[in-house]
Amino acid sequence: MAGSGYKDYFQVLGVDRSADADAIKRAFRKLARQYHPDVNPGDASAEARFKEISEAYEVLSDPDKRRRYEQFGQYWNQAGASGGAGPGMDVDFGRYGNFDDFINDLLGRFGGPAGAGGFQGSGFPGGGFPGGGFPGGGFPRGNAAARTPVNLDAEATVSISFAEAFRGTERALSVNNERVQVRIPAGVKNGSRLRLKGKGNLQPGTGRRGDLYLNLNVKEHSVWRLDGEQLQADLPVSLDELALGATVTVMTPDGEAQVSIPAGTAPGRSLRLKGKGWPLKGRRGDLLLTLALKMPSSWTADEQELLNKLREQRSENPRHDWLRSAAL
Incomplete structure (x- = not known):
């Protein structure tokens, strides 16, 4: 892309020229999730946009490339580059099993630092369960074979009365903006753990979803x-x-x-x-x-x-x- 005219990579990612590495990575994750071909099947403009933001991230995430880009503009790749492919790239999306594999491999090749993604559930008042972020346990370096599997499971704590624990009850929870009806069986004890299959974190672009684990807190009774x-x-x-x-x-x-x-x-x-x-x-x-x-x-x-x-x-x-x- 260096020979086809100057591109403002900061503008491509929507960040200031003073943006640090973390801000650049966050911007890339957001845009990659939005324009990835798996999320926009058959959309040539989205694929082109995805390649453009990938190119921008490749340059701005590498301290040496970024320094040369800021100094020499469109000729940065000719100004002292020592081997390796330039930022222009053709991506074979078929070689990746899912979106997470592609992003992990891409960040690994670009030299991006590992970072935590997704969320782990916590106690939530009134049955609410906050979702957000980029699910999936981070972006480790290295190839896919050596990578730790993505953990999409989540946890939360639910408080119930002694009578509800004895008789059983139901709770309506909000999980990732989805209303989930939970049946708590009779006879649960304090510290019991319930598993809701397929109600955990959602991995964008793949449809994969983890499980939600509810830790039960049974309140004490005045007599029993x-x-x-x-x-x-x-x-x-x-x-x-x-x-x-x-x-x-x-x-x-x-x-x-x-x-x-x-x-x-x-x-x-x-x-x-x-x-x-x-x-x-x-x-x-x-x-x-x-x-x-x-x-x-x-x-x-x-x-x-x-x-x-x-x-x-x-x-x-x-x-x-x-x-x-x-x-x-």
């Missing part, structure tokens, strides 16, 4: 807690219910239920309700209710009278064994 596969809760009980035994009404994830407390039960003992716990694969786990003695904030006169009678009639010192064992 999950320990492994066991759903647990503390059950408040009174002194007389522990001493005399009782049948009490409790709440389970399925609604109210009746449980029996044996007479003489000590605080801290757990009652097991089989099949009333956390959803597991094809079954339900057990529910454990730990008996917790709840003392009243104040006693009535009648209650105090009964407690005094109990103290007078009590036949056992509760600290008898403790006193002997605690002696040093």
